[in-house]
Amino acid sequence: MSNTNEFDVIIVGGGHAGTEAALAAARQSVRTLLLTDNIETVGQMSCNPAIGGIGKGHLVKEIDALGGIMARAADRAGIQFRTLNARKGPAVRATRAQADRMLYKYAVREAVEHQPNLALFQQSVDDLIVTDGRVAGVVTRMGLRFAARAVVLTVGTFLGGRIHVGTSQFGGGRAGDAPSNALAERLRDLPFDVGRLKTGTPPRIDGRSVDFSRLAEQPGDEPAPVFSYLGSRSEHPRQVPCHIAHTNPATHDLIRERLHESAIYSGEIDSVGPRYCPSIEDKIVRFADKASHQIFVEPEGLNTTELYPNGISTSLGFDTQLALVRSIDGFENAHITRPGYAIEYDYFDPRGLQASLETRHLPGLYFAGQINGTTGYEEAAAQGLLAGVNAALAVRGREPWWPRRDQAYLGVLVDDLITRGTLEPYRMFTSRAEHRLLLREDNADLRLTPTGRDLGLVDDHRWQAFETKREAVAREQRRLADLVVRPDDVTDDALTERLGGRLKEACKAVELLRRPNLGYADLRGLPAVAEQAVDPVVAEQVEIQAKYAGYIERQNAEIDRNRRHEDTRLPDGLDYAAVAGLSSEIREKLARQRPATLGQAARIPGVTPAAVSLLLVHLRKGE
Ligand code: FAD
Numbered sequence: 001m002s003n004t005n006e007f008d009v010i011i012v013g014g015g016h017a018g019t020e021a022a023l024a025a026a027r028q029s030v031r032t033l034l035l036t037d038n039i040e041t042v043g044q045m046s047c048n049p050a051i052g053g054i055g056k057g058h059l060v061k062e063i064d065a066l067g068g069i070m071a072r073a074a075d076r077a078g079i080q081f082r083t084l085n086a087r088k089g090p091a092v093r094a095t096r097a098q099a100d101r102m103l104y105k106y107a108v109r110e111a112v113e114h115q116p117n118l119a120l121f122q123q124s125v126d127d128l129i130v131t132d133g134r135v136a137g138v139v140t141r142m143g144l145r146f147a148a149r150a151v152v153l154t155v156g157t158f159l160g161g162r163i164h165v166g167t168s169q170f171g172g173g174r175a176g177d178a179p180s181n182a183l184a185e186r187l188r189d190l191p192f193d194v195g196r197l198k199t200g201t202p203p204r205i206d207g208r209s210v211d212f213s214r215l216a217e218q219p220g221d222e223p224a225p226v227f228s229y230l231g232s233r234s235e236h237p238r239q240v241p242c243h244i245a246h247t248n249p250a251t252h253d254l255i256r257e258r259l260h261e262s263a264i265y266s267g268e269i270d271s272v273g274p275r276y277c278p279s280i281e282d283k284i285v286r287f288a289d290k291a292s293h294q295i296f297v298e299p300e301g302l303n304t305t306e307l308y309p310n311g312i313s314t315s316l317g318f319d320t321q322l323a324l325v326r327s328i329d330g331f332e333n334a335h336i337t338r339p340g341y342a343i344e345y346d347y348f349d350p351r352g353l354q355a356s357l358e359t360r361h362l363p364g365l366y367f368a369g370q371i372n373g374t375t376g377y378e379e380a381a382a383q384g385l386l387a388g389v390n391a392a393l394a395v396r397g398r399e400p401w402w403p404r405r406d407q408a409y410l411g412v413l414v415d416d417l418i419t420r421g422t423l424e425p426y427r428m429f430t431s432r433a434e435h436r437l438l439l440r441e442d443n444a445d446l447r448l449t450p451t452g453r454d455l456g457l458v459d460d461h462r463w464q465a466f467e468t469k470r471e472a473v474a475r476e477q478r479r480l481a482d483l484v485v486r487p488d489d490v491t492d493d494a495l496t497e498r499l500g501g502r503l504k505e506a507c508k509a510v511e512l513l514r515r516p517n518l519g520y521a522d523l524r525g526l527p528a529v530a531e532q533a534v535d536p537v538v539a540e541q542v543e544i545q546a547k548y549a550g551y552i553e554r555q556n557a558e559i560d561r562n563r564r565h566e567d568t569r570l571p572d573g574l575d576y577a578a579v580a581g582l583s584s585e586i587r588e589k590l591a592r593q594r595p596a597t598l599g600q601a602a603r604i605p606g607v608t609p610a611a612v613s614l615l616l617v618h619l620r621k622g623e
Contacts, residue, residue: 003119007033008395009388010138010148012125014042016377017154017369017384019108020068024388025152026118027067028456030395032388033146034112035138037124038177043073043108045377046157046174047201048308049101049300052227054084055428056378057094058409061444063381064228066389067457070381073107074099075231079240079302080220090544091436095225098242100301125155126182128190128365135364141182150391152357152366154384157199159346159371160184164263165339166317175201175341184346191361193349196271197425198264199375200279200313200342203321206335207305214330215243215297229445230465243297247280247312251327252291254320255284261317263342269315271344274375274425279342280312280324295328306337315342347373350417351593356390356400357383357414360594366391372417375425382410389455401455404566406435406559407447419595419603435559437551442540446470472538473545480542483509483528492525513546565612566599568619579618586611 009025011018014036022034036042051074052060064071078097085092112120123140128151130136137147158173158180171179188194219241224233262281263269273279278286283293296310314321318339325334350372352360357372359365368387369380390400403411412433417426433439439447449466452458458466487503490496498518509529512518520543523529534542545552572594576587586607595601598619602612 005144005146007031007119007146007148009033009150009152009391010035010146011152011154011388012036012138013154013156013158013369014039014112014120015044015046015154015156015369015380016070017156017380017387018152019043019112020063020070020381020384021152021154021366021368021388021391022118023069023111023115024067024385024457025392026115027459028389028392028396029117030392032118032392033148034118034120035123035125035140035146036120037122037180039109039120039122041105041177042112042120043105045099045101045104047199048298048310049099049104050096050298050310051078051099051104051377052094052096054092054094055409055430055432056376057084057096058430058439058441058444059378059382059413059428060095060227061229061441062408062410062448063378063385064230065444065448066385066452066455067459067462068381068385069108069111070378071228072231073104073111074227075235076107076237077103078224078227078236079238079299080242081224081226081236081239082221083225086221089437090440090442090548092430094430094441095227097227098220098298100237100303102301102303103237124178124180124183127186128362130362133363135362149395150364150366152368152384152387152391153371154367154369154380154387155180155183156370156380157343157345159187160196161343161345164268164315164342164344166261166263166315166320167266167268168317169263169268172343173345174343175338187346187348192352192359194346195349195373195423196344197347197373198269198271198273198342198344199277199425200273200315201340202280202309202312202314203325203336203340204300204338205307205309205325205331206337207299207307209331209333209335210297210307211330211332212243215245218242218244218296229449229469230462238302240299240302242299245295245297245309245328245330247293247295247328249291251324252284254323254327255281255316258316258320259285261320263315269342269344272424273342274427276427276429277313277375277425280314281316312340313342314340316340345370347371349373349421351419351421353418354400355402355414355418355596355600356394357387358390358394358400364394373422373426374413374417376427379413379426379428382413386410386414389457393455401451403448403451405433406438406555408444409433409439412439415600415603419593419600420605435555437548438555440544442544446541469535469538469541472535473541476532476534476538476542477510477545479532480509480513480523480529480546485509485512485526485528489526489528491527495522495525498522510546513543514549516547519543562599565602565616566597568598568616570595570597570601570615570619579614581614582611
């Protein structure tokens, strides 16, 4: 792509939301520009170098199923992989990768640089061009003007970013980067609902100054899990262990004594931080009776000695940070390479967005990532992908797309944000989804790749791999459904033991698979099953679908029942004042949020089932 200043879609910000948005738009063959204030930080992990975890891993798989980059990059950068909840049911099993920060960044940058229809340009965006009530482009700090029909803002923690370390404060988008103040002011002038949130990060430590013999080693899983549906173990770099350390009563006494230094407790910061990633000072105050907290000591990469001590995020003064770290067993001589800090930044109430992530107030402008009040790379990337898809769809004159809550965690995320808003940094958990058994990591491709293909996000290579897997699953399901197992067929001792003795009567192989204590691996004790080579991923899918068939059917039936109302569209200009019987409070809420469907209306806090019935009656009257 040669330099021009006219594009179809402009993405502002090269973080996790921005890179997925840019790739998703460009994959739909619209001319896309990724404008970011520093090309060196494209794909940078601002905080801990890890991808995935419970709920988050599910999002990563969904991004991958829709052709995104996050899982591919994690496979190429992951230096320790684990399956969390491995002994629990498949719905809550989740992949987590400790990443080499640099390798991750390189993988994302390479994807961006090799993507057709995508140009990369280094400039900070200071202003938006607004023409006839629509966004029409952006203006950079140098005064360069770029025109586009859609603009996606993914500027993370940079808007009015203010960093706190003890009593010192300074402007910053994250450590080492300037804040985005001009853009923040411009956005504050527009009719968006702005708020402040905060987050924090721990000090980083030089591994050469740590006595690892005093820490517990935590190796990765063997064999290492793979993140992407197209990934393979052979892509993983060298694997290394993490370690576990603990705070102790001396650490806690010190923090209590110096609490007045912390920006949060001194009253310098009154914005809300991530509930599930609290600072160490928060933990000491909130869980005062606990004598110790766990710290995961995570390597930052293969070619660096820096460590990320996960669990001691702090905004205490530097001297206190040093004393705090050195009070921990194994860290007596620790050298801090970067101080921990807290950062406050602007975010916008996501109830001002449509499900496509287009802002309601300024057509053509989309928001994705931390700017919408979320926290985490995965939440940001998932939104980025969705905003990029929809910006390009709009340019192509097509209807917007978003998944439903029963189709994807991405659907849960967007629906939660736009209907409920958030007063604290929002992170994903499996408990946020009503239909957990359907939204598993193992079937994100089966749920979403066909849609990704329709949207132009899934290339031929991914599609072929997907179809091969889907057909192999169907073939094996048919084979096990047809295969009759007679008592005499069971000659394998291990299988006989698992069956609790001799099989009493003939049955289909699939029926054996439904028994709670039998897995696909056990069935391979039957010569008729073992004779066919089956890919372990296919075997896993066949096993899960057979075992949970009853539950899945019940969930699907429930979804069908709810869907009748869920998808009922509410007209854009619906006059809520004309809906008989609604309380003025509910009327106001609906008029302010303008839900697109009856389902969305029902999830707005304070909108009662009775109000939903009144809406339904009103819609029927108008038919
Ligand atoms: P970012 O990754 O921040 O990317 C924003 C991008 O926009 C950057 O490339 C930036 O250079 C660019 N940019 C900004 N302004 C402009 C402009 N005007 N013009 C052009 N480009 C611009 N997440 C957790 O899950 N748990 C945590 O505990 C946690 N702690 C954190 C602590 C700190 C100190 C920070 C900074 C972040 C933390 N995060 C944490 C959050 C995590 O980093 C973000 O959720 C994630 O990076 C958000 O992705 P994003 O794409 O929205 O924004």
